[in-house]
Amino acid sequence: MRATVAYFTRGGRSERAAQALANELGERGVDVELVRLTPTRGTSLVGGALLAALRVPSGLTHTPDLNGVDLLGLVGPVWAGSITPAMRSMMDALHDIEGRPVVSIVCGLHACTGVAARVVKALHARNAGLVASRAVGRSVLKDPHAIKDLARELCAEALQSTRP
Protein backbone atom coordinates (compact mmCIF):
# COMPACT_ATOMS: atom_id res chain seq x y z
CA MET A 1 0.00 0.00 0.00
CA ARG A 2 1.24 3.49 -0.85
CA ALA A 3 0.54 6.85 0.76
CA THR A 4 1.51 10.43 0.05
CA VAL A 5 1.56 12.94 2.89
CA ALA A 6 1.57 16.47 1.46
CA TYR A 7 2.20 19.32 3.86
CA PHE A 8 2.88 23.01 3.99
CA THR A 9 4.69 24.64 6.87
CA ARG A 10 6.24 27.97 7.70
CA GLY A 11 7.20 27.54 11.33
CA GLY A 12 7.76 23.76 11.39
CA ARG A 13 4.77 22.64 13.48
CA SER A 14 2.80 21.18 10.57
CA GLU A 15 5.97 19.52 9.36
CA ARG A 16 6.31 17.71 12.69
CA ALA A 17 2.68 16.57 12.48
CA ALA A 18 3.18 15.42 8.86
CA GLN A 19 6.34 13.58 9.83
CA ALA A 20 4.54 11.85 12.72
CA LEU A 21 1.77 10.79 10.34
CA ALA A 22 4.31 9.47 7.83
CA ASN A 23 6.18 7.60 10.61
CA GLU A 24 2.97 6.05 11.87
CA LEU A 25 1.95 4.93 8.37
CA GLY A 26 5.45 3.54 7.82
CA GLU A 27 5.26 1.54 11.06
CA ARG A 28 2.08 -0.03 9.72
CA GLY A 29 3.86 -1.20 6.59
CA VAL A 30 2.66 1.57 4.28
CA ASP A 31 5.14 2.87 1.68
CA VAL A 32 4.99 6.63 2.39
CA GLU A 33 6.21 9.65 0.47
CA LEU A 34 6.37 12.91 2.43
CA VAL A 35 6.04 15.93 0.13
CA ARG A 36 6.58 19.51 1.23
CA LEU A 37 4.40 21.94 -0.74
CA THR A 38 6.32 24.98 -2.00
CA PRO A 39 4.32 27.98 -3.18
CA THR A 40 5.26 29.92 -6.30
CA ARG A 41 3.56 33.16 -5.15
CA GLY A 42 3.06 34.77 -1.76
CA THR A 43 6.31 33.38 -0.43
CA SER A 44 6.85 36.26 2.00
CA LEU A 45 4.85 36.26 5.23
CA VAL A 46 2.87 39.35 4.24
CA GLY A 47 2.31 38.14 0.68
CA GLY A 48 1.21 34.71 1.87
CA ALA A 49 -1.08 36.16 4.53
CA LEU A 50 -2.67 38.43 1.95
CA LEU A 51 -3.35 35.55 -0.46
CA ALA A 52 -4.75 33.53 2.46
CA ALA A 53 -7.05 36.36 3.52
CA LEU A 54 -8.28 36.73 -0.06
CA ARG A 55 -8.67 32.92 -0.39
CA VAL A 56 -6.36 32.90 -3.43
CA PRO A 57 -4.16 29.89 -4.29
CA SER A 58 -0.40 30.38 -4.52
CA GLY A 59 0.47 27.88 -7.21
CA LEU A 60 2.98 25.15 -6.39
CA THR A 61 6.47 24.46 -7.69
CA HIS A 62 5.54 20.76 -7.75
CA THR A 63 2.19 19.02 -7.35
CA PRO A 64 2.43 15.47 -5.98
CA ASP A 65 1.55 12.74 -8.46
CA LEU A 66 -1.13 10.60 -6.83
CA ASN A 67 -1.09 7.82 -9.45
CA GLY A 68 -0.89 4.50 -7.62
CA VAL A 69 -1.32 6.19 -4.24
CA ASP A 70 -3.91 4.51 -1.98
CA LEU A 71 -4.10 7.05 0.84
CA LEU A 72 -3.53 10.79 0.94
CA GLY A 73 -2.43 12.86 3.94
CA LEU A 74 -2.84 16.65 3.97
CA VAL A 75 -1.27 18.68 6.76
CA GLY A 76 -0.96 22.44 7.08
CA PRO A 77 -1.60 25.55 9.14
CA VAL A 78 -4.55 27.86 9.38
CA TRP A 79 -3.87 31.33 8.02
CA ALA A 80 -6.43 34.11 8.34
CA GLY A 81 -9.17 31.66 9.25
CA SER A 82 -8.60 29.40 6.26
CA ILE A 83 -6.18 26.95 4.69
CA THR A 84 -2.94 28.38 3.30
CA PRO A 85 -2.60 29.44 -0.35
CA ALA A 86 -0.30 26.45 -0.97
CA MET A 87 -2.84 23.98 0.45
CA ARG A 88 -5.55 25.71 -1.59
CA SER A 89 -3.51 24.97 -4.73
CA MET A 90 -3.15 21.36 -3.59
CA MET A 91 -6.92 21.10 -3.09
CA ASP A 92 -7.50 22.69 -6.51
CA ALA A 93 -5.31 19.98 -8.06
CA LEU A 94 -7.46 17.24 -6.51
CA HIS A 95 -10.26 16.86 -9.02
CA ASP A 96 -11.30 13.30 -8.21
CA ILE A 97 -9.85 11.38 -5.25
CA GLU A 98 -11.62 8.24 -6.49
CA GLY A 99 -12.87 7.04 -3.11
CA ARG A 100 -9.41 6.90 -1.55
CA PRO A 101 -9.13 7.63 2.20
CA VAL A 102 -7.65 10.93 3.31
CA VAL A 103 -6.07 12.04 6.59
CA SER A 104 -6.37 15.78 7.19
CA ILE A 105 -4.60 17.67 9.98
CA VAL A 106 -5.38 21.37 10.28
CA CYS A 107 -2.87 23.12 12.56
CA GLY A 108 -3.78 26.42 14.22
CA LEU A 109 -3.02 28.41 17.32
CA HIS A 110 -6.28 26.92 18.50
CA ALA A 111 -8.25 23.94 17.20
CA CYS A 112 -9.93 25.53 14.17
CA THR A 113 -12.77 23.03 13.80
CA GLY A 114 -14.64 25.19 11.27
CA VAL A 115 -11.65 25.22 8.91
CA ALA A 116 -11.19 21.46 9.31
CA ALA A 117 -14.90 20.91 8.57
CA ARG A 118 -14.63 22.96 5.38
CA VAL A 119 -11.63 20.87 4.30
CA VAL A 120 -13.62 17.66 4.89
CA LYS A 121 -16.52 19.05 2.86
CA ALA A 122 -14.19 20.04 0.02
CA LEU A 123 -12.58 16.57 0.07
CA HIS A 124 -15.97 14.85 -0.11
CA ALA A 125 -16.89 17.12 -3.01
CA ARG A 126 -13.80 15.68 -4.73
CA ASN A 127 -15.00 12.13 -4.13
CA ALA A 128 -12.77 11.26 -1.17
CA GLY A 129 -13.46 8.01 0.67
CA LEU A 130 -13.26 8.00 4.46
CA VAL A 131 -11.77 11.27 5.72
CA ALA A 132 -10.03 11.12 9.11
CA SER A 133 -9.71 14.75 10.17
CA ARG A 134 -8.55 16.74 13.19
CA ALA A 135 -8.12 20.41 13.96
CA VAL A 136 -5.29 20.82 16.45
CA GLY A 137 -3.95 23.78 18.38
CA ARG A 138 -0.65 24.74 19.94
CA SER A 139 -1.13 22.57 23.03
CA VAL A 140 -1.09 19.41 20.87
CA LEU A 141 1.49 20.60 18.34
CA LYS A 142 4.11 21.44 20.97
CA ASP A 143 3.85 17.98 22.58
CA PRO A 144 5.59 15.17 20.64
CA HIS A 145 3.62 12.50 22.54
CA ALA A 146 0.32 14.18 21.72
CA ILE A 147 1.31 14.43 18.03
CA LYS A 148 2.22 10.76 17.98
CA ASP A 149 -1.09 9.81 19.63
CA LEU A 150 -2.93 11.96 17.09
CA ALA A 151 -1.11 10.31 14.18
CA ARG A 152 -1.87 6.86 15.60
CA GLU A 153 -5.59 7.63 15.98
CA LEU A 154 -5.89 9.10 12.50
CA CYS A 155 -4.03 6.20 10.86
CA ALA A 156 -6.24 3.68 12.62
CA GLU A 157 -9.33 5.53 11.41
CA ALA A 158 -8.16 5.94 7.83
CA LEU A 159 -6.74 2.45 7.38
CA GLN A 160 -9.86 0.68 8.66
CA SER A 161 -11.53 1.63 5.39
CA THR A 162 -8.80 -0.09 3.38
CA ARG A 163 -9.05 -3.49 5.10
CA PRO A 164 -10.95 -6.17 3.22
Ligand SMILES: Cc1cc2nc3c(=O)[nH]c(=O)nc-3n(C[C@H](O)[C@H](O)[C@H](O)COP(=O)(O)O)c2cc1C
Ligand atom coordinates in the same frame (compact mmCIF):
# COMPACT_ATOMS: atom_id res chain seq x y z
C1 LIG B 1 -0.08 34.64 8.43
C2 LIG B 1 -0.58 33.78 9.54
C3 LIG B 1 -1.94 33.74 9.83
C4 LIG B 1 -2.42 32.92 10.86
N1 LIG B 1 -3.77 32.87 11.10
C5 LIG B 1 -4.25 32.04 12.06
C6 LIG B 1 -5.65 31.94 12.30
O1 LIG B 1 -6.48 32.57 11.65
N2 LIG B 1 -6.09 31.09 13.28
C7 LIG B 1 -5.20 30.33 14.03
O2 LIG B 1 -5.63 29.58 14.92
N3 LIG B 1 -3.86 30.42 13.81
C8 LIG B 1 -3.37 31.24 12.85
N4 LIG B 1 -2.03 31.32 12.63
C9 LIG B 1 -1.13 30.47 13.43
C10 LIG B 1 -0.73 29.19 12.70
O3 LIG B 1 -1.82 28.52 12.11
C11 LIG B 1 -0.10 28.21 13.70
O4 LIG B 1 0.94 28.85 14.40
C12 LIG B 1 0.40 26.97 13.02
O5 LIG B 1 0.67 25.98 13.98
C13 LIG B 1 1.68 27.25 12.25
O6 LIG B 1 2.06 26.10 11.55
P1 LIG B 1 3.53 25.94 10.97
O7 LIG B 1 4.45 26.00 12.16
O8 LIG B 1 3.53 24.61 10.33
O9 LIG B 1 3.75 27.05 9.99
C14 LIG B 1 -1.52 32.13 11.62
C15 LIG B 1 -0.15 32.18 11.32
C16 LIG B 1 0.32 32.99 10.30
C17 LIG B 1 1.80 33.01 10.00
